[in-house]
Amino acid sequence: MKRTRWARWRVVLSVVLLAGLMDLVFRPDFLQFVYPIYYQPIIEHEATAANVDPMLVAAITRVESHFREDDISHAGAVGLMQLLPGTASWIAVQIGMPQPTAIQLAQPSINIRFGTWYISYLLKMFHGRLPEAIAAYNAGPNRVSGWLQSNVWSGDEVSIEDIPVLETRHFVARVLYTYRLFHQLYE
Numbered sequence: 001m002k003r004t005r006w007a008r009w010r011v012v013l014s015v016v017l018l019a020g021l022m023d024l025v026f027r028p029d030f031l032q033f034v035y036p037i038y039y040q041p042i043i044e045h046e047a048t049a050a051n052v053d054p055m056l057v058a059a060i061t062r063v064e065s066h067f068r069e070d071d072i073s074h075a076g077a078v079g080l081m082q083l084l085p086g087t088a089s090w091i092a093v094q095i096g097m098p099q100p101t102a103i104q105l106a107q108p109s110i111n112i113r114f115g116t117w118y119i120s121y122l123l124k125m126f127h128g129r130l131p132e133a134i135a136a137y138n139a140g141p142n143r144v145s146g147w148l149q150s151n152v153w154s155g156d157e158v159s160i161e162d163i164p165v166l167e168t169r170h171f172v173a174r175v176l177y178t179y180r181l182f183h184q185l186y187e
Contacts, residue, residue: 032185035178038067039080042112049113050120055186056130057081057116059179060137063171069108079106081115088114094121130179131157131172138171 037043037058047054064082065071077084083091083105091114092099104110119133125141126132132155136144143165147153153162157176163169 031181035062035181035185036067037062037182037186039108039112042109043116046112046116050116052116052120052123053179055182056175056179057112057119058182059175060115060119060134061112062178063174069106069111078102079111079115080108081111081118083111083114083118087118091118126155129155131155131160131176134172134175135163135168139165139168 039061040054040058043057043061044054047057061067061080064077065080067080069080071080071082072078073082075084078088085102085105088105089099095114095117100110100114105114119137122133122136122141123130126136126144132144132148135147135153144153147164148155152164153159160169160172163172
């Protein structure tokens with residue numbers, strides 16, 4: 001009889017603890033703690049200047065570097081938004097700024113300015129189609145244009161699995177997921 005009572009209490013206690021844990025985990029403030037947006041004032045400023053959704057900039061930054069400004073990829077991409085020095089040099093010419101040094105490119109204000117401008121450029125190039133622009137941010141616009149022209153990928157979100165480069169396929173899926181999550185948590 002005592003064992004049966006104790007077993008019931010354990011079940012009740014387990015259910016109460018599980019309910020409390022679930023309440024905590026699904027609270028927006030807890031999820032904001034788990035998915036913070038660092039550099040938010042810079043992101044918002046540059047996104048407004050470039051006419052880009054700040055949540056998209058934040059999502060790309062999170063996926064690229066997890067907001068680590070000193071991050072350098074195996075390919076040599078630098079900073080929060082993981083810009084290749086060659087791409088950054090091209091962007092500098094486009095926006096009329098001096099070519100940044102590697103140290104300058106790693107600075108959050110410059111890195112986010114350049115990366116946000118590049119997102120805006122890609123969105124215009126791909127006529128506002130988000131999956132295509134995100135793929136181009138990762139794989140390059142010429143490569144993505146080639147996939148679209150040769151019907152390798154339709155450019156639609158539902159056909160992300162058709163992207164022939166695994167890294168880009170995962171990048172697009174992760175950015176879109178994070179973008180939607182940030183909208184839910186921060187708006």
